[in-house]
Amino acid sequence: MIRIGVDVGGTFTDVTALDSATGRFHVVKLPSTGDDQSIAVTEGIRLVLADADATPEQVDYLGHGTTVATNALLERKGATTALLVTAGVADVLEIARQRRPHLYDLFADKPPVLVPRDRTVPVAERIGASGEVVRELTDAEVDRVIETVRRTGAAAVAICLLHSYRSAGHEQRVEEALRERLPEVFVSRSSRVAPEFREYERFSTAVINSFVGPVVSRYVRRLSERVAATGLPVGPRVIQSNGGLASPEAVAERPVTVLLSGPSAGVVGAGYLAGLAGHRDLITFDMGGTSTDVCLVRGGRPRSASERGLGGYPIRVPSVDVHTIGAGGGSIASVDGAGGLRVGPESAGARPGPAAYGHGGTQPTTTDANVVRGRQNPVSALGGAMPIDRVAAERAVGTVAEGLGCAPLEAARSIGRLANSHMARAVRRVSVEAGEDPRDYVLMAYGGAGPLHAAEVAEEVGMTRLLVPPNPGTLCALGLLVSDVRSEFSRAFLRPAEAAVLPALNETIAGVVAEARAWLDREARIATRHTVTVAADARYPRQNFELRIALPSDELDEAALAAAIADFHAQHEKSYGFAHADAAVQLVNIRAVAHGEVAKPDLPRLPQGGAAPDPAALRETREADFGADHGTVPTPVFDRAKLLAGNTIAGPAIVEQLDSTTVVPPGWTATVDEFGNLLIEVIR
């Protein structure tokens, strides 16, 4: 059988197929098709099947990562959306959390609201904090509201009423009337999209869901049709921000769940591969052309966040907690008037790209610095398919050398050191914010440029182990092959954890669990094992943040509740160094996590070799630079494709492959493991 993963990026669509019969990967890269991503997707499927010499009927799994929703939001090319909101507080989205976007830049702007005031429709109704009706929603008001929506010509509507997380009746009535009378309009209601308290974040999530809804619905419908037309017996499954898969139908209904999915497939793939090799505590380091994504994985599980932002808008949806900084291979270097060097966040992007790529770029980038130093192949890239213009790179880096008043080589080193220093700060940040010491972690480097920089970033942070996967440039596509089906359902509860609330608590749990099971039944037919786990977001009263504690998924009795409370105190102690053992605990949200485990493919193993690589693996020896301490030295360059398990390479060395280059500096040693990962360690 064949598994296929298709990851669509801004420039390229990556397709990876794993043939379980041969244990071989087949990889295809083709230009993305901007207007309709599904064209490149299906074309890629066709090409990869041809490469694997397989037929469509053999495919039993198709994982897909898409940027359709993300682009629609970032480029603000979503649907014309109307907002229905409790009368009196119609400006919740305008006022937001009343913070300005930048402390010192007086010219920074807030992101524009997605629904302007003239498409905002106040609804005469009011629910109170305990769910009681303060102002009745009349039928006449519902009629009026729908008429108003009709007049705005909106293609999508978000229904956002106060306290609907506690009492959704009013929102539901408006929704039903809308669906009945304006069936062509895309409708989201906040009590369904993100049923948690704090109106700005809930409303923002619902509005974004509607804004991108029609675009995403159209896309997944077309995608499903095209995939069916290729003869595949299975439909696509789409990766979400939480790293789990969902059906096209589920995504069409809650597109907000895929907005931050971009880097999540890579983290899932990294966690899986590293786990197979026995590494469970990782910091993922995905360095691409314009940015670097960093994420902490502890005990095999990526850290998750219940809320993240995109383009300045908060999105209240569980996501893999990736920290992104604007430093990548295309980051532009310059010298300011006071003699300070800058690297990024401005980027040369894919076009014109680094000067070395010969597409007309003239500004010096991190990539150009690597070419000048001989770390990146100064003759060609992509296995010879793309010529590298070393002279152009030197010319570009020369401008920085002039600004700094130093030799070009020194300037190239400086660019590398400063870029590494920015990335080291990001690595420190994701670890110290989790209360972890990065030195206890393995740095997992991928993305086209990650393995080029990882060792020096690790050195800066004091980390001593790196792991570079077999195909660093297509790890996201691998992640799509090993993702599980996953979703989360929550209800606001906001009551004290005490015996008196047990009946209400059990009812709420039963409700979310039923919702989760129904979803699994619908969604997880490809999964072998279904589980539903229950958790609560809990806090001490008046705290403004919550900790997640596990609850049993069946009925709670007093003893089980007491255990959960004890667990909360213990976790608080562990996370924050103190607990109020006598204080009351409030249960804010009840969550059910639906998990459908998908059988993992058996990944190919490398044949065992000796400690020394086959002489044929040595491609060349070229001058490469390792900084002021080690200088520019003749460096053996190995062909990754010819390395075998057990091979050991002492730094200085370079390992080249189609989609990436790995640098092993002096003082480090690389060992190839049975899965083809390079484990690179400091020599003690």
Add this chain to the structure above:
Amino acid sequence: MTTDRTVDQVTVQVIGNAMLSVAEEMGAVLRRASYSTNIKERADCSTALFDARGRLVAQAEHIPIHMGSMKGLVTELLDTVGADGLRDGDVYITNDPYTGGGTHLPDITMAAPVFLAGRLVGFSANIAHHSDVGGHVPGSNSGDSTSIFQEGLRIPAVRFMVGGTVNEEVVAFVTLNSRLPEERRGDLLAQLAAVHTGGRRFADLHDKYGSETVVAASEQLLEYARKRLELAVGAIPDGVYTAADWLDADEPGQEPIRVRAAVTVRGAELSVSFDGTGRQANVAINVVRSALEATVYYALKAALDPDIPANGGFFDAVAIDAPEGSIVNPRSPAPVAARTDACQRIADVLLAALAKAVPDRVPAGSHSSITYVTFAGTDADFFVYPEVIAGGAGARPDRDGLDAVQVHVTNSSNLPIEALELEYPLRVETYELITDSGGAGEYRGGLGVRRDIRVLADHATFSAHADRQTFPPQGLAGGRDGSTGRFVLRPGTDTEQVLPGGRVSGIALRAGDVLRIESPGSGGYGDPHARPAESVAADVRQGRVSAESARDDYGRSDA
């Protein structure tokens, strides 16, 4: 390296990044370990590293008012204890605005000297806003105190830890003076954990790069910031640029207080004089030196170069002169708790002065009021609900001002309506932008905010300190002024009453009463008649500008 005293520029920046990482880690430790929401969630704290001579080299920024405000304690230690008297394992605290460099009593600063092989290499420090340090009101942050002795416990620079052991006598002294002793203890220990983390990492850094290198790099970081400032200042024509504005009367019947600033530019040098600024206030809006400095640094960064590193090189290059006995240099024991009210006006005045020097880089006047309101009362329990309401930010030379944001020295969030209604017997009936509150102009000022709160408890009281209820935010370059703020009791009823000013306390409210809060808008920029018709029409359609204002202020009767 040319000499052993110079480090190459990139090493300087790499070490600068590493020091920033240390400050950020200190901030993460402080927030994680603290007890109170104010520090944990609102991040009302800052962390920093100083060199052995007491100059700030790296600060993790959260709030502009904290810029440089830990320096006072470090300077005090070097002056009074002396570098020779400092011991490894000693940690100091202070909160005093008059002797310890604080800006008001709730902000407690903690600093520890850092040693490597017995030699002083610098200081690790942090500052955190404590939710109560005693005084005549809960929260220790009232606007109506008349002396600092009413505002809470004054802590001189004393040792919180002596030779590696927590000084329990000091802890007992501080906690006994707080309404929330357990929380104080927890927050102070969190500050201690942070100071230790910072110290350890700072020492590691010296170890890793070599002390000589770190010292030289620090020196060059300061030099770099100074150079950034000089470059920006050097681009401004020489001259003396002045501006003035008023604070509302501090007490009913009193004369309002004038704030005047003169910014002098000579070549690459810049100095600021507050000569002509009015008397110190009888209420708690006085601005001590460290708060004044933070405000000046804020305005310079904002108008000249937002990327100037906030370090001692920048700070030391700015000369500030403030007349004694004025609101910008009060005599002890003048009250200071609500100093940000005046800081906001000072920032407005400095920006207005700089607008004459760099007209394309400075917006019109902003709401610049800390509209701080509290509702207190008894429901099932005693409750106090504090909130700071945002307003309009001034129109800019090339675009409109921002609606409903915090400006200048603060940037705090609101409390969600749903969170406040869950917690307090109050209901928010209106939360909206105020039509026509942004000053007319080619670029319109940002809008202020209206918030109506209905009391559901039997009895409650309303207290507030707010400004710009008399003097509006100023327009610039022909733009009109923005609207003033106000408080209205029972709006739209027969018993409607506009409160006499922004500084009120103990206004009695009964069940069903509505209190309306309106924050100021902001000034417009440029001639309103130059605003394109389609922009005016869009504003009318969006309800930001009324049809009447379109006609009267913009000359657009067709809008």
